[in-house]
Amino acid sequence: MKNVVKVVAVSILVFAASQAMAVPSGKSVDWKTPMGQVVFKGENHKALKCSECHPKIFKMKKGSTVMKMADINQGKYCGECHNGKRAFKPAGNCAKCHKK
Numbered sequence: 001m002k003n004v005v006k007v008v009a010v011s012i013l014v015f016a017a018s019q020a021m022a023v024p025s026g027k028s029v030d031w032k033t034p035m036g037q038v039v040f041k042g043e044n045h046k047a048l049k050c051s052e053c054h055p056k057i058f059k060m061k062k063g064s065t066v067m068k069m070a071d072i073n074q075g076k077y078c079g080e081c082h083n084g085k086r087a088f089k090p091a092g093n094c095a096k097c098h099k100k
Contacts, residue, residue: 023040023041023042023045024042024046025042025043025046026042026043027042028040028041028042029062031062031063033098035069035094035098036098036099036100037098037099037100038097038098038099039097039099040097053080057077057080058077065077069090072090073090073091078090078097
């Protein structure tokens with residue numbers, strides 16, 4: 001019984017920690033690229049769970065995933081959702097993510 005309680009307690013802590021690391025609505029994560037600063041807005045992604053992208057598509061540590069637009073245009077990284085079906089496609093929409 002003690003082992004079950006320990007497993008449940010650890011599971012709750014892991015879940016709570018993963019939620020605390022989410023980018024909440026009203027906040028953003030920014031990083032620099034050769035095409036200008038990219039802004040990942042929590043407001044635009046609030047319907048998603050962190051686990052939908054992390055760690056399958058992106059590593060958790062900021063800056064540890066090296067992305068190139070060619071990869072995104074081929075459906076990798078942001079392009080898994082930003083494909084013109086689930087979310088806007090990158091082509092012709094640079095300013096939606098890249099801020100100068």
